Amino acid sequence: MKKWIKIGVMAILAAIIFIAITYRVINQPPPANLTSEMQARTILETGGCLSCHSADGERPFYASFPIVGFMVKGDIEKGLKHEDLTKTYESLASGNKIDETILAKIEKVVTDGSMPLHRYYMIHWGASLNKEEKSMMLSWVKKQRETHYATGLACEEFANESIQPIVDSIPVNPDKVELGKILFHDTRLSSDNTVSCASCHDLNTGGVDNKQYSEGVGGQFGGVNAPTVYNAAFNFVQFWDGRAGTLAEQAAGPPLNPVEMASQSFDDIIAKLAADKELTKRFMAIYPDGYSEKNITDAIEEFEKTLITPNSAFDRYLKGDKSAISQEAIDGYALFKENKCATCHVGVNLGGQSYEYMGLAHSYFEERNAPITEEDNGRFKQTKEERDRHRFKVPGLRNIELTAPYFHDGSQKTMKDAVQYMAKYQLGDELKDNDAEKIVAFMNTLTGEFQGKKLTSAN
Template sequence: MKKVLSIFWKIIATLIMLIGMGIFFSRIKNKTPPDTLSSTEQIEIIIDQGGCLICHAGPEYMHTHAQLPVVGTIIQNQAKRALKFYNVSKVLDRYYSKKHIDEVVFIKMQNVLTKRSMPPIIYRVFFWESPITKGKQEVFLNWTHHYLERNYGYPYPTKEHPFEPILPVPDSLETHPAKVALGRLLYHDPRLSSHNSLSCMVCHNTETAGTDHAPFSIGVYNQPVAANTLSTFNTALHSVFFWNGRSATLEDVIFDHLTDPIKMNINSLDSIIQVLSQDKELTDRFAETYPTGLTDSSLADALVQYIKTLITPNAPFDKYLKGDKNAISPEAKEGYALFKNLGCATCHAGVGAGGLSVEYTGTAHTYYPDPSKLVVEDMGHYQVTGDIMDMHRFKVPGLRNINLTYPYFHDAAAQNLRIAVGAMAYHQRNKKLNTKELTCILEFLKTLTGEHPSEPQSIQEKKE
């Protein structure tokens, strides 16, 4: 027993010595890139020294690190986990081709940099230039905040007004009144489905926050669709559509819905135009509004114009973001702080509090304990790309009006918001929320419910 204890304490002493050496040499070698360099050059040096790409860009970036004894195995295991959180290989392609990078990438970096939570301790011990010092943090955050301000409208943070990952919903989006009117007609028109049996309104009911509250909506042939219906409210604020992220524009979403054999089941877009062309009043209005008249593209555009009006501004939380600190309760403020601290806001970010990316489901605990029960829809973004790294990645739903759009998740597994929040905290963040924490987060989420001009008073929240 004494021999075992002796070995144990020797191991502990060795680890302490290694950590101490790492800290000592890190302070000597780990310097902030000089300000004589451009901000881009500084960032590239920090990323290289931090070893970010070794874990977050795939095996080809590991080089010799993965071959190191003991440490190499640890790095490989860390990389497998890191790629679930984010694979930056596609971001690098956009970066080197000087294209815009998605805002969620910068929101995630902002969170990590603020907490200085990366790289992992074991990496810092052996790679002395890797830790994010305060100097590196200042350089990197400055670059991140300027990019978000310049490209996505995030206010540059100050001491009085710290960075917020969620932005207020605007009062309106730019639309054309005549096109909106046509889109509204089409949204309620069952002729957009085979046998004139189903309109957009049936599954995306504007009287129930843009959804139908069914676990799986019923299509034209009385068959359930494959995934829970997402709300049309505020989707104009999103950049990723469908649970598996297969579309990047609202126009694509419309064409997908119309031709889906279970949903609307239109054989071809031409057939819709032929049916609607028999309506002289409608075709005349399209001719007056669009130079091309009634076509598949003008039909889609009219629907998009109408969907752009389905935004819900002036939520209590929006008023809070604009400076009214009494717009939400102390419990909601506490819930928002916890929401950010847990990292929820790194994905549920932007104006829509989500809708900007596809993310891995089950970063902390698997969401699929029984592989034998998996169905095609559980594959997520893998259905689109065929890349195994996209297996179980799903669109991050927007949280605007989230208390009105039950049930939740692609498989409608959560019947109410309390269940959904608890499940996400556990599966994504390894956090079992206590009653107070859960209540506060729910109070915060309810403050994301905004106003809509056609929203009836009869909309009722699902009782928890």
């Protein structure tokens, strides 16, 4: 009996040694002489990331097996809802910059070891990232941020954070700004001369109207919550569904929307503006070719570029002033990062850099107890691609304490409710009240200044 026990122990030890040696042979980091981009590209491939995070990725051989194949299909569907890395993989080969949200997501899963899935690398031994590969990926993320996204404003401790202090201003044409300000507040852009851009994006109330849905001409209400106009210049697209690529394109939409401002055409708007001799004189001095949709929206865009709110308490904290925010807010920021909020709410605007799926962990729309609307389709409205259904541009979080209600449907009245809903529907977690309150304390530090004064609900 002792002999067989000894043989069994030796066999187990031999198996462990074999597995360890095999793992070391298979799981080799990319060559050190490759560029950081090519190292990252290689790791994405050998780590199996593209198997679930690319619509065109190579599937494992067992993906067609009964039962197991069903599990694989579910993992792929879930992976694509979180992120499609196809564009990232291609960009690494061409040397193009990588989106901030991609960098934040990769940094998070590499740091906490949550990817690849355990059941994946139990079969694909070479897929789990070793120490050298993790170091390569994190170094690549840092290099990308330093090259493409650093503002130079954060202190050394926070220089590599996914969130950065916002700049004080961006270059603008002062004459266009003043003209754009007039047009932004001009009700003649609407059919009945009652609604201006400022009606829904009130600069005295956080750049919004604090209504679930904004009221247009004739008392009509739209079907989506109005995003803030403050810091919109930093969004990669405009509107929840991303249908406008620039602020000028965004400014061209509401005047002709039948619910919002309901003008029949820009020709009708121009006819009213042209009757104002003083405005026309001013307009012609800046745009010698006269009134046009392009020139009107260009001026409004230039004005909106000035709607930046720097010098929040959190900005000062990132710049090195440790006394700028409370310990509760500091703890809240740590929880904000721990709960993956900082993988989507990134950059100087803490958002506005990607489209994300609403309801990754639970079906938000099935449990909302309200009918599905056209606006609930999100990005799908523009692309007609099924993977974009319920996918929305991530809102920026600056001045968030002033911009209730929250979400595209304006369904959440308080920040605490919004935080706990996001934890439930995006992460599948029930966030404790105390933790949610700490995150809210952090978010309250994001209120900045406009024209040298702290933004309030009554500026």
